[in-house]
Amino acid sequence: MPNQPINLIDAHFQQSNLFKHLPVFDRIHYLGHPDGKIQLYQAIREDQECTLLALTIIRREEDFLWAAAEDLLGRCVQEAAARVQGKFIFDLLAFDIHAEINTFNYNEFGLLIANHSRKLHPGEQRLVKYSSAYGILQKLIVEPWGKITFKTSVEVFKDTPSLFYLLLKRLFKLASFPRNPLVLLVNDLSSDPIYNPNDQSQQEFFAKIIAEHSKDTIEFLSEVYVKNKNGVRELTSGSVISKFS
Numbered sequence: 001m002p003n004q005p006i007n008l009i010d011a012h013f014q015q016s017n018l019f020k021h022l023p024v025f026d027r028i029h030y031l032g033h034p035d036g037k038i039q040l041y042q043a044i045r046e047d048q049e050c051t052l053l054a055l056t057i058i059r060r061e062e063d064f065l066w067a068a069a070e071d072l073l074g075r076c077v078q079e080a081a082a083r084v085q086g087k088f089i090f091d092l093l094a095f096d097i098h099a100e101i102n103t104f105n106y107n108e109f110g111l112l113i114a115n116h117s118r119k120l121h122p123g124e125q126r127l128v129k130y131s132s133a134y135g136i137l138q139k140l141i142v143e144p145w146g147k148i149t150f151k152t153s154v155e156v157f158k159d160t161p162s163l164f165y166l167l168l169k170r171l172f173k174l175a176s177f178p179r180n181p182l183v184l185l186v187n188d189l190s191s192d193p194i195y196n197p198n199d200q201s202q203q204e205f206f207a208k209i210i211a212e213h214s215k216d217t218i219e220f221l222s223e224v225y226v227k228n229k230n231g232v233r234e235l236t237s238g239s240v241i242s243k244f245s
Helices: 060-081 106-117 165-174 200-214
Strands: 027-035 038-045 048-059 086-094 125-130 133-141 146-151 154-157 182-188 223-228 231-234 239-243
Touching (some): 038 165, 048 060, 060 086, 060 146, 106 133
Parallel strands (some): 048 182
Antiparallel strands (some): 086 133, 223 231
């Protein structure tokens, strides 16, 4: 990644379906995928640097919704590649599949990517925003032909809801002994949310994992957010951040 990552706040990334209802940050920098579909961000809040790990998921029973959207988005990116010169990476950070089912103009999205590509030099990147889609386009090298590698960040959850806690365990494992405040986010796109605040076994597993990780925290308690169609909860404090109607 470039030495000076883009400040995503400048493009209102805080209003994306990934970050909406989370704490307000002064800066958000995307740093890539440390493991699978997990996204790593560096965020600044009140002059304090935070490490933020986000994972967007969807139930296995509903993966056809994301598969269809991913296929259409991928075709747009490949059509855009026919209009560019050079090798690029397009990393899709956020996309609201439910809001865009009938309204998203995939052709305009591909054209926008192609237009941004012409303004980039090797090593440079730009944030491409179209409706609810946010993605980073990075130019690698100059070539007389065009190629865009398309990356996405949605993982299909194949386990039973009782094993939902394993996602938090993965995220905590990536941030053992954090030096900065740690913010974790699991963003569930499922129509039937996997997280259930009334599932006692789920809550007990979450409490155990958070307590175990707190022993490794030097100064700050981690913030653990679960976001789905019903709202946003912060599990460390037990707070309901937003409840959707």
